[in-house]
Amino acid sequence: MKKLLFVTGMFTLFMLQSCYYDNMEDLYPDNGGTTCDTTNVTFNLTVWPIIQSNCTGCHSGSAPSGNVSLENYNDVVVSVENNKLMGTIRHESGYSPMPKNSSRLSDCNISQLETWINHGYPDN
Ligand code: HEC
Known part of the structure; x- marks a missing residue:
């Protein structure tokens, strides 16, 4: 309840x-x-800088953490489409909270990612 x-x-x-x-x-x-600018949200302008500063440290290279690579557009889209990306970022139950061992992304970054996904994840 x-x-x-x-x-x-x-x-x-x-x-x-x-x-x-x-x-x-x-x-x-x-x-x-x-x-919080959620206009013209694209992968190159908005999403990649967020992922690069918070995620690729663990999720890139030949042995990415959790076997999840977030090294480029296609990799990130895979995690969007298997519904794991936002679950982990929003710290929803059933998902491993990301970025691991640090605080949640800012509300602004989270809404920018949501906007990007709602707009069909434009590349640039
Ligand atoms: C300090 C290292 C580290 C950072 C930084 C990190 N991750 Fe992870 N991630 C992991 C590990 C380790 C796992 C494997 C699951 C676990 O141990 O929690 C994982 C698992 C995942 C998974 C799969 C979760 C599942 O439930 O299957 C996704 C998606 C993910 N991370 C996304 C991200 C995103 C997006 C970011 C940046 C916002 C991020 N991670 C930052 C270490 C990290």
């Missing part, structure tokens, strides 16, 4: 946020003082 309330709560928060997002991001740049 507690879990259901929590999930419902998170969902409501998420819905509220997405409704207000477009208008509020210009008016209230409150992500630690910087605006």
Whole structure:
């Protein structure tokens, strides 16, 4: 029951946020003082810098951690399509929380990744 309330709560928060997002991001740049830019999100411009600073240290090379490589566009798309990427990044139950042994990505980075996926993961 507690879990259901929590999930419902998170969902409501998420819905509220997405409704207000477009208008509020210009008016209230409150992500630690910087605006969260979710316009024109592409792999090269937005996603790759996030992955490269937080993930490729473990997920690249000949023996990537967990056998998951995130070295390039195609690799990342594999993890999107097998539904593991966002589960790990959002720290959902049933997924190993990533980046491993460090704090969750910023809410802004997480929404940028969500936007990218919702837009059909444009390459550039
Ligand atoms: C410090 C090393 C390290 C970093 C940094 C790291 N990972 Fe991982 N990752 C692992 C290990 C080790 C595993 C294997 C599962 C485990 O041990 O938790 C793994 C597993 C995974 C899996 C498979 C999870 C599953 O449930 O099958 C995905 C997807 C993943 N990582 C994505 C990411 C993403 C995305 C990032 C960056 C935001 C990231 N990882 C950062 C070490 C890391």
